[in-house]
Amino acid sequence: xxxxxxxxxxxxxxxxxxxxxxxxxxxxxxSVHTHGRQxxxxxxxxxxDGQLLVAVLxxxxxxxxLKLATTTGKTGWRLATEEQTSRVFSDCEMGxxxxxxxxxxxxxxxxDSFHADSEILVEGNHRHEDYRMSFHDYLRTAEPDxxxxxxxx
Numbered sequence: 841x842x843x844x845x846x847x848x849x850x851x852x853x854x855x856x857x858x859x860x861x862x863x864x865x866x867x868x869x870x871s872v873h874t875h876g877r878q879x880x881x882x883x884x885x886x887x888x889d890g891q892l893l894v895a896v897l898x899x900x901x902x903x904x905x906l907k908l909a910t911t912t913g914k915t916g917w918r919l920a921t922e923e924q925t926s927r928v929f930s931d932c933e934m935g936x937x938x939x940x941x942x943x944x945x946x947x948x949x950x951x952d953s954f955h956a957d958s959e960i961l962v963e964g965n966h967r968h969e970d971y972r973m974s975f976h977d978y979l980r981t982a983e984p985d986x987x988x989x990x991x992x993x
Contacts, residue, residue, distance in 0.1 A: 841931060843938050843964040847971060850981045854973040861935075861967035865899035872961065872970060877901075877953070879961045879970075880978075882937040884925045884946070888916030892928065894941030894984075897951040901990035911949065911987040936967045940982045948984035 847854050862868040865881035872879075879899040886892050891914065895903060909915045922934070928944050929937050939962050941948035954960060960975045979986075 841943050843940070843962075843971060844969075846940070846943065847973070847981070850977075852973055852977045852981055854971045854977075856964075857961070857970045857972060858968055859970070868899065868961075868963070868970065874961055874972075877955075878959055880939045880950075880954075880963065882939040882963060884920040884928060884937060885917045886920045886924060887912075887914045887918075889914065892920065892924075892946045893917070894937075894939065894944075894946050894948040895951075895989060896939040896948060896982075896984065897990040898953055900993055901951060901953065902993050904989060904991040907987070907991075908949075908989045911985075911989055932965045933967050936963050936965055936969075938963055938965065939978070939984075942983060948982055949989060950979075950982070950984040950986055951990045952986050952988050953990060 857872050859871045862871050877898045880896050881899045883895045954975050958975050960978050961970050961972050
């Protein structure tokens with residue numbers, strides 16, 4: 841699904857930012873002159889049961905595997921393979937993963953370190969595009985679970 845179309849249909853005010861593709865979410869933050877704590881890093885995870893999960897955390901954080909296991913009640917989480925990721929995000933450029941798991945039939949959990957009254961920068965379907973919106977609107981449209989799943993880098 842085209843993220844720009846989806847946000848428009850959901851009547852979400854957003855600003856589309858076009859930039860040079862960046863290899864990491866931290867570099868994405870630098871390229872659009874935004875602090876890493878406002879840039880959503882989307883990670884597709886898979887556990888030993890084969891369950892998939894979209895985890896969304898600030899670019900300046902890392903997944904805390906113990907906290908994730910506690911939050912989900914499941915252990916054995918690991919990063920999904922490139923093949924699994926390309927299958928889930930089939931309408932996206934490799935490396936561009938929007939933080940809207942429900943659009944792809946996958947549950948989403950967002951780290952609770954994002955500030956409720958701030959803006960968030962989310963990736964679109966391509967590595968050169970991001971969308972700036974209020975975190976409140978992200979929560980409304982993505983409907984993720986919220987939990988502490990990260991640690992400092």
